[in-house]
Amino acid sequence: MNNxxxxxxxxxxxxxxxxxxxxxxxxxxxxxxxxxxxxENLKKRYEAIVGGxxxxxxxxxxxxxxxxxxxxxxxxxxxxxxxxxxxxxxxxIEDGVxxxxxxxxxxxxxxxxxxxxxxxxxxxxxxxxQEKAEQGGLRMHFAKNYHLHPDLIDALSERVSEALDKFSxxxxxxxxxxxxxxSLPEKILEMRDPYPAQLTETAEAVSKQTxxxxxxxxxxxxxxxxxxxxxxxxxxxxxxxHGDGVRNVLICPVGxxxxxxxxxxxxxxxxxxxxxxxxxxxxxxxxxxxxxRFMKALAETVASLLQ
Numbered sequence: 001m002n003n004x005x006x007x008x009x010x011x012x013x014x015x016x017x018x019x020x021x022x023x024x025x026x027x028x029x030x031x032x033x034x035x036x037x038x039x040e041n042l043k044k045r046y047e048a049i050v051g052g053x054x055x056x057x058x059x060x061x062x063x064x065x066x067x068x069x070x071x072x073x074x075x076x077x078x079x080x081x082x083x084x085x086x087x088x089x090x091x092x093i094e095d096g097v098x099x100x101x102x103x104x105x106x107x108x109x110x111x112x113x114x115x116x117x118x119x120x121x122x123x124x125x126x127x128x129x130q131e132k133a134e135q136g137g138l139r140m141h142f143a144k145n146y147h148l149h150p151d152l153i154d155a156l157s158e159r160v161s162e163a164l165d166k167f168s169x170x171x172x173x174x175x176x177x178x179x180x181x182x183s184l185p186e187k188i189l190e191m192r193d194p195y196p197a198q199l200t201e202t203a204e205a206v207s208k209q210t211x212x213x214x215x216x217x218x219x220x221x222x223x224x225x226x227x228x229x230x231x232x233x234x235x236x237x238x239x240x241x242h243g244d245g246v247r248n249v250l251i252c253p254v255g256x257x258x259x260x261x262x263x264x265x266x267x268x269x270x271x272x273x274x275x276x277x278x279x280x281x282x283x284x285x286x287x288x289x290x291x292x293r294f295m296k297a298l299a300e301t302v303a304s305l306l307q
Contacts, residue, residue: 004079006105007071007302008096008140009064010125011113013086014056014260018043020089027088049264059258059289060084063113066290070299078306081105085129093125094132101136108133109305111143111298113257115152115202118195120184141305147198148205149297152288156202156254157209159285163250164210166283175248176241177212179203181255182262183219183229196230202254220253220271221262234267235274242278249275251284257294259287 015024021043025034034042064082071080081103085096100108110129112122126142133140146152160177167175181199188195200217207215218237222229232240234251241249251267267284275282288294 003077004105005081005306006100006103006108007067007080007082008085008093008100008108008110008129009067009082009113010085010087010093010096010110010129011060012260013089014060015046015089016057018046021046024089045261045265048269049261056260056264057089059260060113062290063258063295066295067298067302070292070295071302074296074299075303085110085125087125087128093128097129097132097136097138097140101133101138105138107139107141107306109141109143109302111146111302114255115145115147115149115257116181116195116198116255117145117147118184118188118193119191120188120193121182121195143301143305145194145198146297146301147202149301151293151297151300153202153205153209155288155291155293155297156206156252156285159288160206160210160212160250160252163252163283163285167248167250167281171248171281174246175214175250176246177207177215177250177252178218178234178237179206179215179252179254180218180220180234180267181253183222183231183233185223185225186228186230188230199255203252206252206254221266234271238271238274238278238280238282242280247279248281249283251282253284253287257288259289263287 015021022039025039025042064084068080068082083096083099084091085093087093112125114122122144130140164172164175184195203217218232218234219230220234222233253263253267256263272282
């Protein structure tokens with residue numbers, strides 16, 4: 001391994017402030033500005049969770065800083081520098097690669113803050129980074145997934161166990177655990193994309209470690225497009241469970257690694273409102289954020305790319 005290495009840490013990205021939401025949304029829509037109604041709806045979601053303040057970007061910033069510290073502590077023979085590359089906000093993926101080139105980095109690793117691979121998600125990040133790196137003569141190595149790393153499973157399992165303690169002893173055995181992840185267009189099934197299978201593998205590993213048997217998978221945060229997305233949606237599942245007499249539900253958003261809109265709004269506000277309406281006690285596991293075990297899993301994944 002070289003004594004100096006760059007790490008491109010990629011993620012979806014969030015706007016830096018309320019006045020950047022329209023530009024962010026326009027980028028997501030591939031240059032097509034959102035309608036006034038669409039823009040207002042997204043603004044209301046951000047306002048509902050943070051009152052106009054954006055901790056979401058800070059969550060990712062803290063993860064990138066923690067990974068850099070972890071790498072330099074675990075592998076002191078190399079000087080590690082982490083760079084951000086965002087899909088829909090600055091610094092864009094290409095900006096992060098360009099900064100590495102300008103800083104004289106000649107070999108780098110890249111990974112996405114998403115443990116599970118899909119050609120439509122992680123694959124797209126890697127493609128953009130690889131194309132930019134090749135233009136600048138930078139050698140890059142990419143992690144496609146790390147969904148079964150033991151430290152990741154440990155961290156998730158501990159969170160499930162802790163969250164189950166929020167239910168009374170008499171209710172604990174009746175708790176239905178829902179593992180969730182961001183839905184993707186259903187056409188990935190025709191592509192034999194590994195995304196659903198990898199998510200199931202993570203859920204199975206956590207269930208085995210925590211002794212769960214009463215669990216299932218649900219999808220969330222599907223895009224508003226004409227295409228059909230993977231289901232069933234978590235809101236639909238909650239209604240079905242209520243009809244089946246279930247009154248205690250724990251959501252473990254296993255496809256997400258930090259507190260973002262899909263957690264703080266889609267689960268904490270939208271799902272919780274429906275659960276309250278249905279008379280269901282709904283809890284969720286804490287996000288990984290900068291958990292040391294998660295950082296260790298990322299660091300080991302990165303280091304293995306450059307050995």
